[in-house]
Amino acid sequence: MYLRDTIAAISTPAGEGGIGIVRVSGPDAERIAARIFRKKEGGFQSHLFYYGAIVEPETGFCLDEAMAVLMHAPRSYTREDVLELHSHGGTLVVQNVLQLALREGARLAEPGEFTRRAFLNGRIDLAQAEAVIDIIRSKTDLALEVAQSQREGSLSHRIGEMKGGLVQLLALLEAHIDFPEEDIEPASRDEISARVAGFTLEIGEMLATYGEGRILREGIAVLIAGRPNVGKSSLLNSLLREKRAIVTSIPGTTRDIIEEVVNIRGIPLRLMDTAGIRETEDLIEQEGVRLTREQIPRADLILFIVDASLPLSDEDLAIYEVIRAKPHVVLLNKSDLLEQPVASFPRDAVTCSISALTGEGLDALKDQIADMFLHGRIDDARSQVLINNSRHRDALERASIPLQRFSENYTLLGGLLELLAADLREAVNALGEITGETSTDDLLDLIFSQFCIGK
Amino acid sequence: MVVYDNTYDVIVVGAGHAGCEAALASARMGCATLLLTINLDAVALMSCNPAIGGLAKGHLVKEIDALGGEMGKNIDATGIQFRILNTRKGPAVRASRAQADKQQYRLRMKRVLENQENLHLKQGEVTGLHVEDGRVAGVDTRLQVRYLGKTVILTTGTFMRGLIHVGLTNYAGGRAGDLPSIGLSDQLRDLGFEVGRLKTGTPARLDGRTIDFCRLEPQYGDDPPVPFSFSTERIDQPQVPCHIAYTNERSHDIIRSGLDRSPLYAGVIEGIGPRYCPSIEDKVVRFPEKNRHQTFIEPEGRDTVEVYPSGLSTSLPIDVQIAFYRSIEGLERVEIMRPAYAIEYDYVDPIQLHASLETKLLRNLYHAGQINGTSGYEEAAGQGLIAGINAALQVQGREPLVLGRSEAYIGVLIDDLVTLGTREPYRMFTSRAEYRLLLREDNADLRLREKGHAVGLLPENEYVRFLEKRERIEAELARVRREKLLPSEADPVFMEEFGLVGMQNALTYEQLLRRPDITYAELSRLDSHALEVNPAVREQVEIQVKYQGYIDRQLDQVERARKMESTRIPDDFEYFGLSGLSTEVQEKLRKFRPDTLGQASRIPGITPAAISILSITLKMRGEK
Ligand SMILES: Cc1cc2nc3c(=O)[nH]c(=O)nc-3n(C[C@H](O)[C@H](O)[C@H](O)COP(=O)(O)OP(=O)(O)OC[C@H]3O[C@@H](n4cnc5c(N)ncnc54)[C@H](O)[C@@H]3O)c2cc1C
Ligand SMILES: Nc1nc2c(ncn2[C@@H]2O[C@H](COP(=O)(O)OP(=O)(O)OP(=O)(O)O)[C@@H](O)[C@H]2O)c(=O)[nH]1
Numbered sequence A: 001m002y003l004r005d006t007i008a009a010i011s012t013p014a015g016e017g018g019i020g021i022v023r024v025s026g027p028d029a030e031r032i033a034a035r036i037f038r039k040k041e042g043g044f045q046s047h048l049f050y051y052g053a054i055v056e057p058e059t060g061f062c063l064d065e066a067m068a069v070l071m072h073a074p075r076s077y078t079r080e081d082v083l084e085l086h087s088h089g090g091t092l093v094v095q096n097v098l099q100l101a102l103r104e105g106a107r108l109a110e111p112g113e114f115t116r117r118a119f120l121n122g123r124i125d126l127a128q129a130e131a132v133i134d135i136i137r138s139k140t141d142l143a144l145e146v147a148q149s150q151r152e153g154s155l156s157h158r159i160g161e162m163k164g165g166l167v168q169l170l171a172l173l174e175a176h177i178d179f180p181e182e183d184i185e186p187a188s189r190d191e192i193s194a195r196v197a198g199f200t201l202e203i204g205e206m207l208a209t210y211g212e213g214r215i216l217r218e219g220i221a222v223l224i225a226g227r228p229n230v231g232k233s234s235l236l237n238s239l240l241r242e243k244r245a246i247v248t249s250i251p252g253t254t255r256d257i258i259e260e261v262v263n264i265r266g267i268p269l270r271l272m273d274t275a276g277i278r279e280t281e282d283l284i285e286q287e288g289v290r291l292t293r294e295q296i297p298r299a300d301l302i303l304f305i306v307d308a309s310l311p312l313s314d315e316d317l318a319i320y321e322v323i324r325a326k327p328h329v330v331l332l333n334k335s336d337l338l339e340q341p342v343a344s345f346p347r348d349a350v351t352c353s354i355s356a357l358t359g360e361g362l363d364a365l366k367d368q369i370a371d372m373f374l375h376g377r378i379d380d381a382r383s384q385v386l387i388n389n390s391r392h393r394d395a396l397e398r399a400s401i402p403l404q405r406f407s408e409n410y411t412l413l414g415g416l417l418e419l420l421a422a423d424l425r426e427a428v429n430a431l432g433e434i435t436g437e438t439s440t441d442d443l444l445d446l447i448f449s450q451f452c453i454g455k
Numbered sequence B: 001m002v003v004y005d006n007t008y009d010v011i012v013v014g015a016g017h018a019g020c021e022a023a024l025a026s027a028r029m030g031c032a033t034l035l036l037t038i039n040l041d042a043v044a045l046m047s048c049n050p051a052i053g054g055l056a057k058g059h060l061v062k063e064i065d066a067l068g069g070e071m072g073k074n075i076d077a078t079g080i081q082f083r084i085l086n087t088r089k090g091p092a093v094r095a096s097r098a099q100a101d102k103q104q105y106r107l108r109m110k111r112v113l114e115n116q117e118n119l120h121l122k123q124g125e126v127t128g129l130h131v132e133d134g135r136v137a138g139v140d141t142r143l144q145v146r147y148l149g150k151t152v153i154l155t156t157g158t159f160m161r162g163l164i165h166v167g168l169t170n171y172a173g174g175r176a177g178d179l180p181s182i183g184l185s186d187q188l189r190d191l192g193f194e195v196g197r198l199k200t201g202t203p204a205r206l207d208g209r210t211i212d213f214c215r216l217e218p219q220y221g222d223d224p225p226v227p228f229s230f231s232t233e234r235i236d237q238p239q240v241p242c243h244i245a246y247t248n249e250r251s252h253d254i255i256r257s258g259l260d261r262s263p264l265y266a267g268v269i270e271g272i273g274p275r276y277c278p279s280i281e282d283k284v285v286r287f288p289e290k291n292r293h294q295t296f297i298e299p300e301g302r303d304t305v306e307v308y309p310s311g312l313s314t315s316l317p318i319d320v321q322i323a324f325y326r327s328i329e330g331l332e333r334v335e336i337m338r339p340a341y342a343i344e345y346d347y348v349d350p351i352q353l354h355a356s357l358e359t360k361l362l363r364n365l366y367h368a369g370q371i372n373g374t375s376g377y378e379e380a381a382g383q384g385l386i387a388g389i390n391a392a393l394q395v396q397g398r399e400p401l402v403l404g405r406s407e408a409y410i411g412v413l414i415d416d417l418v419t420l421g422t423r424e425p426y427r428m429f430t431s432r433a434e435y436r437l438l439l440r441e442d443n444a445d446l447r448l449r450e451k452g453h454a455v456g457l458l459p460e461n462e463y464v465r466f467l468e469k470r471e472r473i474e475a476e477l478a479r480v481r482r483e484k485l486l487p488s489e490a491d492p493v494f495m496e497e498f499g500l501v502g503m504q505n506a507l508t509y510e511q512l513l514r515r516p517d518i519t520y521a522e523l524s525r526l527d528s529h530a531l532e533v534n535p536a537v538r539e540q541v542e543i544q545v546k547y548q549g550y551i552d553r554q555l556d557q558v559e560r561a562r563k564m565e566s567t568r569i570p571d572d573f574e575y576f577g578l579s580g581l582s583t584e585v586q587e588k589l590r591k592f593r594p595d596t597l598g599q600a601s602r603i604p605g606i607t608p609a610a611i612s613i614l615s616i617t618l619k620m621r622g623e624k
């Protein structure tokens, strides 16, 4: 539920940029435009881009030269009147423009509120709305691509096609149910069952992408763990390519958990550098160790680092025991110091020889991570429909179950068309939750256009 | 204008299939009822084919019967061939159908009306409604008589401004041989109702003596015939066959050669016809690749030579009709007794109705039957029954009876009409019912008897019989859940036959019945009691057990939809300016004025988002 008020927000990313856009949506958009945007005389025509300046109405003070466009409802993103003010980029200028719009009566939009309005006003469907919200939240380019292609309706489209196919089959069954006296050609039973099996498979494939879709959407939590001084912070820094964490040769440098997001092979990784684990008298360090231990169960992946220039210590092994049940990679760090690592690990452990200092082995590590989480399946994220939202997964699952039942019953119940039809209909309805419903009239249309029926 | 000195509780206009049920229902519920119709010799006349029932229609008849209506009993008394369709499919889509002796059907219904207490049956054409203070208060007739009534039910069928077409010739008529109803629909339009025009057609009636039946394939009814009504013990009257014939390429050429004189293709007819009852010219034009079309030659009765060739309706001129029917094998010498024709008529868009069938515009006025844009006797009768019940309930100051989509085809029918309106004649199909597996012919009594009894329509003896049946079903269900087949005592032949050899645990009879290959017939080999169970009870138990999984799933869906269905939208709810609703949606809702949130959700173009906004708004108002 939303109030029919006017909202405003900066709609370009934070930071320096060529231009910055403030977007205003709602009934006051036009009034605000007239108040704060000065241009050559005359009102605003919808969808025309005007050159002018943004001006404080009371003082006449000019904030910036700018371009503005007013889009009248319903031909706008939110289907309300929308004003876009394009000023020069730079945090301060854009902030000032926004503040001015707010002073003139707009309210600061909540995250995703423009999209929510677009949805509530019926401009986009639920799948699209969710995709747009994902775009806003996307952390990496690849996730963005998936979200974008979904917004363009590739998910809706693919599911729509599938639903269309199922409705076709349903029409066939229904014709035989409702018109037993008509001489309509019997449907090829084998063909029907083959097509249903095909759809079931397709849904199964889409469902299988869910894990990957979720990973692209939410990222994975990666914990860097190990004894003090093995190079955890150095690894963080070299993956980030910036000096984020303090690195010294003193064991116990890192006391807190440092979290940063980095894009690795398209996957957003939430990297967490931690305090090295050891018995210590230092109270602050003790607390850090406790935090590290706490994080272990929550991590999706643990990068366990040992100093490969030294033999494995009991401490290394003790930590290894704690983390080995989780997905992990053993990193034999400081490979630059020697030809052959001194430390050795059970053969089944996944190990990577790296140097956090020189960057050696990091590419292999990245490949390794991508492999573990994406099974090498997302090269072409655009062309593929990735399910990355649990509502979609639920709907697809609820479509898949009756289709499987259909196939089981097909041989068993042979003649009981209405049970088969019930299964198909349940699947169609479940898919309809993603793309919109199919009415009985659509179904009847199909029947009557295909069969010569009636007395 | 003479004002008749008797004020009725309920006045029913039209004694067609809707009007007869409406009048009987209200009279049986104790209301002083008047049934007015243009021609008393055409009461419950079957305008088109001489048959009752069929897919979804049979379901409607059983429901009418369960509620206490007359149609099922009437066809049982006058049917001359009974068949159950789809016997090889599952129970939900099995349906009863019967050929009627058309004249006997009409005469019996008239007799029932005449013998009904509280009911006056009169001949008269209603030309206008008598309206007082924005509510209907009676009707005026052609002979300038005003009948006063607390409620009025219009069931005018195909009669309002009826126009009959044969070729390019046309004349006013409500049905071949009957006068039209003139004036009423103009007044309805003046009162603000949206009145539209529809079209339907009927084949010629042929002289059976001029048909070579030996060359046609006969089709017999079921033996013994199974009755429609839950109260009919058995069918005694003799049964007759139908015959199957086919058109051929030559027939289609004849049709094509006459198209230039077809009122349909020449654009004389403006009304919209039903897709599912296409005329033969429609079929030939739309499906040119089909080289023959099937027809059932149905007897019109036992005392007449007239027969009805189903599926061959046409509005082509007489000379084309003669040549066409004679081109069919076996019909080379056929004589037409009554020509085929099309008819256009006025209907009133049913989105202007509440689910009680009362109009939203005029209080105390109800519409039922073909006037609502439906076609078919059963559809008409179902609505007539509900309108009659609700008019009576209104007079008695009680809440209307509204059947849900999960309770009855009648509920689906009325909900579709009042939420979607009609643009073409509406006929019931089982595929219109999303809860089809629950809405079976076999359980119509279990679904509706209680409601018929509650409104006061069901005779006490029928109700008691129903309660007994229901108890016996419960008892038998309990028994099959309790009794077990023990591996140690089992008959080895049976075990072998059904792949049960080596079975470890005892199986209940219920578990056995759940298997597709075991019915009561098989069960009776182990269970001596099985065959003593009453067949109707047996059938019910078997269906409930066998399809339990599916039935439970649909019940689940019903449960999930219940909240929306039961959220009422007040009559005076203002959609205008409701924040979050697009103007388009606002306008739709203002036009349709849905009674419940469930209805609103089925209106085409109403988005799920709009429904959630409505739902929240209603909730907030409710809390205030
Ligand atoms: C030519 C033709 C073809 C048809 N074809 C089909 C078909 O193919 N399939 C199908 O399912 N159905 C068909 N029907 C429709 C079927 O006959 C109707 O659906 C059904 O009879 C409707 O029942 P009803 O009670 O609404 O109206 P009707 O049975 O038409 O009865 C209306 C009654 O109201 C009376 N009446 C009307 N106006 C007034 C008035 N002003 N005052 C007093 N009395 C009035 C009439 O005299 C009549 O008795 C056809 C009908 C016709 C005429
Ligand atoms: N030669 C070499 N030195 C490294 C490498 N990685 C880290 N070091 C050095 O090892 C020392 C410790 O590195 P850090 O990254 O601070 O180690 P840490 O694991 O974060 O230590 P704590 O925060 O104390 O737990 C520093 O002097 C680094 O320069 C490497 O790959 N090669």
Ligand SMILES: [Mg+2]
Binding pocket: A232, A233, A234, A245, A246, A247, A253, A254, A274, A276
């Ligand atoms: Mg560190």
